Amino acid sequence: xxxxxxxxxxxxLQPRRVTVIAMHTFTQLVRMKVFYFLSVFALIxxxxxxxxxxxxxxxxxxxxxxxxxxKSTCMGVMKLFAVVFVIAATALLLPxxxxxxxxxxxxxxxxxxxxxxxxxxxxxxxxxxVSLLLMDLLMTVVLSFRTNHLxxxxxxxxxxxxxxxxxxxxxRRDIIAQGPTWSFQGAxxxxxLQSAIIGAVALLLSTFSxxxxxxxxxxxxxxxxxxxxxxxxxxxxxxxxxxxxxxxxTMTKLLSLIFPNFQLFNVIDAVIEGIPMTxxxxxxxxxxxxxxxxxxxxxxxxxxxxxxx
Amino acid sequence: xxxxxAVEIRDLVKDFxxxxxxxxxxxxxxxxxxxxQAGEVYGLIGPNGSGKSTTMKALLGLVxxxxxxxxxxxxxxxxxxxxxxxxxxxxxxxFYKHLTGAETLRFYGKLCNLRGxxxxxxxxxxxxxxxLTNARDRRLGGYSKGMLQRIGLAQAMVQDPRxxxxxxxxxxxxxxxxRQIRDLIMTLRDRGITVFLCSHLLEQxxxxxxxxxxxxxxxxxxxxxxxxxxxIEDQTEVVMKNASPELMEKIRTxxxxxxxxxxxxxxxxxTTLERLFLRETQIDKK
Numbered sequence: 218x219x220x221x222x223x224x225x226x227x228x229x230l231q232p233r234r235v236t237v238i239a240m241h242t243f244t245q246l247v248r249m250k251v252f253y254f255l256s257v258f259a260l261i262x263x264x265x266x267x268x269x270x271x272x273x274x275x276x277x278x279x280x281x282x283x284x285x286x287x288k289s290t291c292m293g294v295m296k297l298f299a300v301v302f303v304i305a306a307t308a309l310l311l312p313x314x315x316x317x318x319x320x321x322x323x324x325x326x327x328x329x330x331x332x333x334x335x336x337x338x339x340x341x342x343x344x345x346x347v348s349l350l351l352m353d354l355l356m357t358v359v360l361s362f363r364t365n366h367l368x369x370x371x372x373x374x375x376x377x378x379x380x381x382x383x384x385x386x387x388x389r390r391d392i393i394a395q396g397p398t399w400s401f402q403g404a405x406x407x408x409x410l411q412s413a414i415i416g417a418v419a420l421l422l423s424t425f426s427x428x429x430x431x432x433x434x435x436x437x438x439x440x441x442x443x444x445x446x447x448x449x450x451x452x453x454x455x456x457x458x459x460x461x462x463x464x465x466x467t468m469t470k471l472l473s474l475i476f477p478n479f480q481l482f483n484v485i486d487a488v489i490e491g492i493p494m495t496x497x498x499x500x501x502x503x504x505x506x507x508x509x510x511x512x513x514x515x516x517x518x519x520x521x522x523x524x525x526x
Numbered sequence: 527x528x529x530x531x532a533v534e535i536r537d538l539v540k541d542f543x544x545x546x547x548x549x550x551x552x553x554x555x556x557x558x559x560x561x562x563q564a565g566e567v568y569g570l571i572g573p574n575g576s577g578k579s580t581t582m583k584a585l586l587g588l589v590x591x592x593x594x595x596x597x598x599x600x601x602x603x604x605x606x607x608x609x610x611x612x613x614x615x616x617x618x619x620x621f622y623k624h625l626t627g628a629e630t631l632r633f634y635g636k637l638c639n640l641r642g643x644x645x646x647x648x649x650x651x652x653x654x655x656x657x658l659t660n661a662r663d664r665r666l667g668g669y670s671k672g673m674l675q676r677i678g679l680a681q682a683m684v685q686d687p688r689x690x691x692x693x694x695x696x697x698x699x700x701x702x703x704x705r706q707i708r709d710l711i712m713t714l715r716d717r718g719i720t721v722f723l724c725s726h727l728l729e730q731x732x733x734x735x736x737x738x739x740x741x742x743x744x745x746x747x748x749x750x751x752x753x754x755x756x757x758i759e760d761q762t763e764v765v766m767k768n769a770s771p772e773l774m775e776k777i778r779t780x781x782x783x784x785x786x787x788x789x790x791x792x793x794x795x796x797t798t799l800e801r802l803f804l805r806e807t808q809i810d811k812k
Contacts, residue, residue: 237636241622248624317620322681325586325614325691326637329606525589 229329235336238328242340243347246306251344254302258294258352262359265290281491284395287363288489291356292404296485298352299345299412300440306341307419308432315526324526331518338420338514345412353405357397364396394491403499404488410506411482415440417513418477424520443479446472477509530599532689532720533562533585538594540580554580556744557594562722562737564599564688567715569735569752570724577744578724579617582693585722586614598689610638613682617694619674623667627658627677630666631684638685652680655713657706672703679710683719690714692723696730708734729798732756765795 265287314320323333371392375385419436426432453469481502488494538558541551555577562568570578583589585596587603601608621630631649640648653659656676661669669677675695682690695711696704711721711734725731731738732752739749748755766773774792781789 233639234637237633241633245622245624318616318618319621321583321586321588321616322614322619322621322634322678323637324588325609325612325682326634326685327606327609327639328637523590526583 229331230335231332234328234332235339238323238333238336239339239343242310242337243343245310246341246344251302251306252348254298255348255351258291258298259355261294262287262291262356281391281395283367284360284364284392285489285491287360288356288395288401291352291359292408292485292489295349295352295356295405296408296411299349299408300415302348303341303345303412303416304419304433304436304440306344307338307416308423308426308429308436310337310341311420311423312427312429312432321526330522334420334424334517334521335514338416338510341416342409342413345416346409349405349409353402357401360397360401364392368392391491394493398493400488400492400494403494404485406499407482407485407494407502410502411479414477414479414506414509414513415443417510417517421513421517421520424517424524439476440479443477446476447478447480450478477505481505530564531561532564532566532599533560533568533722534595534597535560535581535585536595538581538584538596539592540577540584540589541592553744555584558741558744558746559594560739560746560749562720564720565715565718566737567711567721567723567735568737568739569731570722570739570741571726571728571731572724572741573726576741578741579693581741582614582691582722582724586612586691610685611688613684613687613690615675615678615682615690615692615695617697619678621666621674621678621681624665626663626665627653627669627680628662630677631680634681635684640685648684648686652683655683656680656710670703672699672706675699675703675707676710679707683714687719689720689722692721694725695723696725696727704730761790 311320314323320333324330368389371388372385375388380388415436418439419432422432422435423429426435450469450473453465484494484498484502536559538555539553540555541553543551558577558581560568560570570581572578580589584591585598585603587605587608590604596603598608599611601611622633625633628649631652632645635645635648649662650659653662656679658673658676658680661673666674666677679690679692679695682692692711696707699707708730711723714721715734715736721734723731723735735752737750738752738755740747778789778792781787
């Protein structure tokens with residue numbers, strides 16, 4: 218057995234080894250009873266389904282408004298779960314392995330440190346993906362049911378009031394656009410991508426931070442900065458152009474590169490309002506997320522490869 | 527026993543630098559050199575904080591030497607490939623509490639590229655070896671300290687390494703568990719596996735080790751074959767069974783007739799408290 222192992226390649230990023238660590242991380246989190254949250258989500262979705270909307274905009278807008286509110290509530294919860302979970306889990310897992318000395322036993326095996334890091338983040342992201350998928354399925358079912366129900370109600374109400382066929386068709390289109398569309402699925406995928414970026418940020422921070430709390434707080438701070446950095450960059454860019462300040466321009470560009478621009482993920486809010494999401498938007502968000510996840514993971518490796526235990 | 531070198535540490539120095547400027551670096555290991563031949567059981571002993579664990583971590587690539595080199599079967603310790611032939615049991619290991627004994631071994635086995643039937647057979651074999659077959663499907667959260675040490679030893683052996691590095695393998699374990707671990711180490715030695723262990727339980731080290739190194743304040747102060755180090759050259763021990771008082775008296779007279787020899791002590795040898803404890807608890811079990 219030994220000689221066979223000696224011949225085994227220990228090159229970086231061996232898919233089987235990364236998968237073993239990722240699946241182990243996934244199991245670890247599942248056994249930490251993370252999926253209990255899904256039952257809370259199910260309750261929220263069902264409760265949101267029965268909420269009545271105050272009628273400010275007249276009865277004709279009830280269908281669209283109710284669906285928007287259902288989507289907004291549920292996607293807000295999904296986003297909250299994904300971001301909070303990905304930060305907490307990533308910030309916790311690595312220091313826990315060091316503290317319990319389980320990391321020693323793993324790194325004492327022929328496991329490159331990069332494989333360990335990639336396996337850990339992949340395991341966390343797999344759990345977020347599966348959770349979002351389950352929440353998405355539940356929400357799609359509830360949204361379909363609610364959309365069909367509202368279509369019948371609203372259209373019969375419109376017919377009873379003698380609306381023209383054109384107005385009825387327009388109302389139907391408006392309601393369907395708020396239902397479980399492909400754009401809606403794209404928005405859920407965008408939530409996953411956003412959590413993947415912030416998870417990679419937490420991974421980087423946990424490689425040099427000695428406190429889990431510090432990692433969590435700083436990760437949330439970067440998440441917030443990500444929402445404002447585009448505005449700040451625009452402001453500094455305008456200021457720099459006006460004053461021809463090369464230093465400010467360079468710093469603005471550097472900060473834009475380091476901190477991800479989470480405003481690009483505002484497409485999620487657009488989808489809640491019923492605005493379709495284009496395939497190009499999904500592709501560009503995927504590309505951007507991949508860039509940041511790879512960048513932060515490589516930086517994590519850079520720090521972790523020289524770390525002493 | 528082959529003459530292949532399993533472990534070679536040359537002039538190892540490890541300084542831990544303070545992040546604060548002006549604060550002098552702490553030298554944990556200061557020019558330690560040692561060589562362990564394949565098949566030997568080597569014990570590194572020393573008080574707490576003397577540099578034992580740091581030396582082991584340097585050998586495993588968990589800390590980088592400030593200067594000097596460490597190699598395992600000729601491979602540089604800082605390279606991942608050197609870990610193909612090593613199993614490591616850290617001091618007070620916790621492992622993943624959510625995994626069962628069998629799952630733990632499967633996880634570590636997969637990390638070493640073991641798969642399928644080969645892995646399953648290995649898991650069963652190791653659980654038998656460390657006497658945990660009955661606890662194979664119990665989560666580690668419910669294991670006792672001794673059981674955790676034994677599952678730790680099993681994970682260290684999962685890829686059938688030629689070298690085992692054990693950091694305080696019997697720390698915090700009761701005498702029965704401690705005896706089981708020592709018996710295991712001796713079984714491994716009989717199988718030709720090299721064992722490098724560190725402990726401050728000197729009696730236990732004396733029982734299992736062929737070679738010993740004494741480390742103090744980061745420096746290797748004494749090293750060599752255990753028998754050579756502890757033998758008292760000018761004394762001779764004779765142990766007899768069922769000797770009558772008359773025979774004892776004859777021996778005493780004979781020694782007294784010899785001018786160059788002095789009788790230092792006669793009497794019944796004593797067992798150790800550990801042996802007494804083990805014997806009594808075995809009776810209780812029956």
